[in-house]
Amino acid sequence: MGKRALYNRLYSIGQLLSMEACTGCAVCGEVCPAVNAAGDGHLSGLYRLDWRRRAGKTGAGWLRRLYGRRHPDRQEWKDFAETVYRCTLCGNCTEVCPAGIGLKDLWLSLRQELVELGAHPAKVDLIREHLAHNRNVFGEDQEERTEWVEDLDEPPDDLFVKEQAEVVYFTGCVASFFPLAQQIPMALAEVLEAAEVDFTLLGEEEWCCGFPLLGSGNLPAAHELMEHNLVAVRAKGAREVVFACPSCYMMWREHYPESGLKLSHATQFLGRLLGQDRLPLREQKLTVTYHDPCDLGRAARIFEAPRRVIRALPGVELKELADNRENCLCCGGGGNLEMIDQELNAEIARRKVEQVLTTGAQAVVSGCQQCLRTMATHARRNKLPLKVMDVAQLVRESLDN
Numbered sequence: 001m002g003k004r005a006l007y008n009r010l011y012s013i014g015q016l017l018s019m020e021a022c023t024g025c026a027v028c029g030e031v032c033p034a035v036n037a038a039g040d041g042h043l044s045g046l047y048r049l050d051w052r053r054r055a056g057k058t059g060a061g062w063l064r065r066l067y068g069r070r071h072p073d074r075q076e077w078k079d080f081a082e083t084v085y086r087c088t089l090c091g092n093c094t095e096v097c098p099a100g101i102g103l104k105d106l107w108l109s110l111r112q113e114l115v116e117l118g119a120h121p122a123k124v125d126l127i128r129e130h131l132a133h134n135r136n137v138f139g140e141d142q143e144e145r146t147e148w149v150e151d152l153d154e155p156p157d158d159l160f161v162k163e164q165a166e167v168v169y170f171t172g173c174v175a176s177f178f179p180l181a182q183q184i185p186m187a188l189a190e191v192l193e194a195a196e197v198d199f200t201l202l203g204e205e206e207w208c209c210g211f212p213l214l215g216s217g218n219l220p221a222a223h224e225l226m227e228h229n230l231v232a233v234r235a236k237g238a239r240e241v242v243f244a245c246p247s248c249y250m251m252w253r254e255h256y257p258e259s260g261l262k263l264s265h266a267t268q269f270l271g272r273l274l275g276q277d278r279l280p281l282r283e284q285k286l287t288v289t290y291h292d293p294c295d296l297g298r299a300a301r302i303f304e305a306p307r308r309v310i311r312a313l314p315g316v317e318l319k320e321l322a323d324n325r326e327n328c329l330c331c332g333g334g335g336n337l338e339m340i341d342q343e344l345n346a347e348i349a350r351r352k353v354e355q356v357l358t359t360g361a362q363a364v365v366s367g368c369q370q371c372l373r374t375m376a377t378h379a380r381r382n383k384l385p386l387k388v389m390d391v392a393q394l395v396r397e398s399l400d401n
């Protein structure tokens, strides 16, 4: 397939037109965590858009005569890819673009194009390989997906994997396998038990939701995973799926086929339980700030549900960050950036935690295992006096039992 045909298939007409609407104002770069942390304008939306627009305008005879342009060669595409994958897909550029350009969606299409051209960073292929062989993003043994249940004080005999249940708790790869993040499902499962929710895990039948494939430019490879997960949830007879991971939640909400299932982020579900007085609470004196995860806040527009949960907890005081809700600074954990550039990922996290510390809060609370990992890793490495926790953990600590 020629490059031009690929260009037209991967980008919608709306996207192609929107690229032309860029005024060159550079606001997208001003708010970009990658640009600011790296001090490199080549990582900005403006640079990327401009480069891709120029590449799209090459080839035709009159354009070449007019602009003297030629197709970028393979090495130029590869160099360009290095900038495209140094992006957390935080969506802040989309949020501020005065021309209303859906930049984040463009970055996803661009990554898909780079994969199809074979110009993507080789590391990205690891994701596809792990998922093809092991069905989880880390390439771990699927049998270990529910190992965290055994770390609970009183693990149930069925390890929370029932034949049938009203609610499926879709745990996600990071929270299932990564020790630091396993605190989230441990806390959430205990809270669901305390509220006597009829829930189940999918156990080994939970496969990666497919989001890492979307983010790396391999969306077509995610279809098998999506179909499997839908069948697995339906086999439980469930009517609702709960996610503590905003990326799993968004993947199901935006990319899975319509299922008729109710899809809820854990903060929404916890809010309902609190509203129904199903959780016995005790007072704990704690000042917290809340970090809006990019996929829960800017992407899913869920800003108030987590705040309502925090405010409902006796003794917990919420202090807002200077940049909050749709303007929240990214923690650096998205877009598979950690895999591509750990130094940049760490610098974005450092800047995030720096703002968190200015609030004077004892803890930063989030609603995402990746934000927890990123911020907690920075706080630990630098021995900072800051607790990093998920909303589910905060609720667990407020349980009166």
Ligand code: SF4
Residues within 6 Å of the ligand: 028, 031, 032, 033, 034, 035, 043, 044, 045, 086, 087, 088, 089, 090, 091, 092, 093, 094, 103, 104, 107
């Ligand atoms: S999505 Fe975030 S990291 Fe990527 S270019 Fe936009 S602002 Fe920068």
Ligand code: SF4
Residues within 6 Å of the ligand: 021, 022, 023, 024, 025, 026, 027, 028, 029, 045, 046, 049, 096, 097, 098, 099, 100, 101, 103
């Ligand atoms: S903010 Fe929008 S209009 Fe301004 S440079 Fe970036 S993409 Fe172009």
